[in-house]
Amino acid sequence: MLKMPQSAYISLRQHGEETYPHECCGVLLGHFEDDGARSVSRIARCGNTRADSLHNRYSIDPRELIHIQRDGRERGEEIVGFYHSHPDHPAQWSPTDLAEAHWFGCSYVITSVENGAATITNSFVLTGSDESDKRFVHEKIEIV
Numbered sequence: 001m002l003k004m005p006q007s008a009y010i011s012l013r014q015h016g017e018e019t020y021p022h023e024c025c026g027v028l029l030g031h032f033e034d035d036g037a038r039s040v041s042r043i044a045r046c047g048n049t050r051a052d053s054l055h056n057r058y059s060i061d062p063r064e065l066i067h068i069q070r071d072g073r074e075r076g077e078e079i080v081g082f083y084h085s086h087p088d089h090p091a092q093w094s095p096t097d098l099a100e101a102h103w104f105g106c107s108y109v110i111t112s113v114e115n116g117a118a119t120i121t122n123s124f125v126l127t128g129s130d131e132s133d134k135r136f137v138h139e140k141i142e143i144v
Helices: 006-019 062-074 095-099
Strands: 002-004 025-032 038-046 078-087 107-114 117-127 135-139 141-143
Touching (some): 002 006, 006 025, 006 038, 006 107, 006 117, 038 062, 038 078, 062 078, 095 135, 117 141
Parallel strands (some): 002 038, 002 141, 078 107
Antiparallel strands (some): 025 078, 107 117, 117 135
16 A cells, blocks of 8 residues: 555646656655555655657656655655656556566556546556566555
């Protein structure tokens, strides 16, 4: 389960609307709970550094990710997931999303943005032990 404050949920959906018709992307910061849930305390918006296919691909600059991770540690937070938008496509993971996901145990949130308006937001946790058996499992988003 992914637990997220309403303000973070609203903000990541707005980010998708602001970048439409391109994909947005960002990081979920918070804590891993003892019961396996991920609890978000805040999000960090990232720039989409893809040079091509901005409408259906995203990439986060590794330097930006390291900065976010360091800043989170100073605040006592961990990276618990990532988010991005799917402009004019369903809020479901794609084969590319799975191929480019490498943070096992983290949540991957996808918001469908139809004609500039955020519609459905879903979350998937990346499970498996390595690249050969990784998969996404749908998880509930609880707004707290």
